[in-house]
Amino acid sequence: MSCWKYWGKLEEIANKLSSYGDLDKYGDSALDDVNIEEIIEILDDVEIIAHDKTIDFDSAKHILDDEKMNKALKLIRKFYVYVGARLETENALKILESDNPTETLDSFHFYDRYIGLIENESQLVRFNKDKTFVFLGSGPLPLTLIMFNKVYGCKCIGIEMQENVAELSRKVLKRLGLDEDIEIVVGNEKVIENLDYDILMVAALAEPKDRVFANIWEYVDENTPVIYRTYTGMRAILYAPVLDKDTRGFHKEVMVLPTGNTNNTSVLIRKIS
Numbered sequence: 001m002s003c004w005k006y007w008g009k010l011e012e013i014a015n016k017l018s019s020y021g022d023l024d025k026y027g028d029s030a031l032d033d034v035n036i037e038e039i040i041e042i043l044d045d046v047e048i049i050a051h052d053k054t055i056d057f058d059s060a061k062h063i064l065d066d067e068k069m070n071k072a073l074k075l076i077r078k079f080y081v082y083v084g085a086r087l088e089t090e091n092a093l094k095i096l097e098s099d100n101p102t103e104t105l106d107s108f109h110f111y112d113r114y115i116g117l118i119e120n121e122s123q124l125v126r127f128n129k130d131k132t133f134v135f136l137g138s139g140p141l142p143l144t145l146i147m148f149n150k151v152y153g154c155k156c157i158g159i160e161m162q163e164n165v166a167e168l169s170r171k172v173l174k175r176l177g178l179d180e181d182i183e184i185v186v187g188n189e190k191v192i193e194n195l196d197y198d199i200l201m202v203a204a205l206a207e208p209k210d211r212v213f214a215n216i217w218e219y220v221d222e223n224t225p226v227i228y229r230t231y232t233g234m235r236a237i238l239y240a241p242v243l244d245k246d247t248r249g250f251h252k253e254v255m256v257l258p259t260g261n262t263n264n265t266s267v268l269i270r271k272i273s
Contacts, residue, residue, distance in 0.1 A: 010069065014071065017031075056233070057233045091104065108143065114143050132197040133157070134201070139203070140169055141172060155181060157197060158182065160184055202229065204239060209243070210245070221271065224271070
């Protein structure tokens, strides 16, 4: 089915986002006063398009590569990043105040999707209690680390660039009783030089891609599996995908496409010597 049927809807969504304020000028604050339920309604509208199984990859590229759609996609992608950060932060703060922090974590809007996502990624690499897993770009609610630790028992290390975000996630882990199994360090991808680990994963929103992968190439060895999350097909309206040029110097071994409402495609690569 043609992706053109969504042209008007994408522009409509972009116009609605513009009505809240100038996202380019004011950034996240343009949406801070908008009720979270209204935010989620807009997200649902975007994801209906992103999850349309009738649109193949070639058809999706017509919209994704069209210059006329650039402004709309730019706004929608900014919105998607904002929603993720806001939902994670709000859930993290609720966990700190909750009488039942595990139940509060389970109520996170994207919780069920993470279950499917880590199941997909467990097909790429063997995760177990003898492995140390590093996740680059762990964020305020380190759910990826939490789930890999709980499900597979591996020791986990999150890397977060912002000190205040890292501190919030540490408090969340302590509240959940996971602070001995999961460590959060502050820095960018270069800190992996001083870490001992078996598996490295790069978050979908880790930026800038070319620098991130170039530095990873410098510090990782040829045997270490590197997994990165990206967006493919119509799901790329949510966020710009990792490009082949970003992962120069790596061999792509296998890719697992998203299922259900999961948004991320997961790709296993290894360094080429």
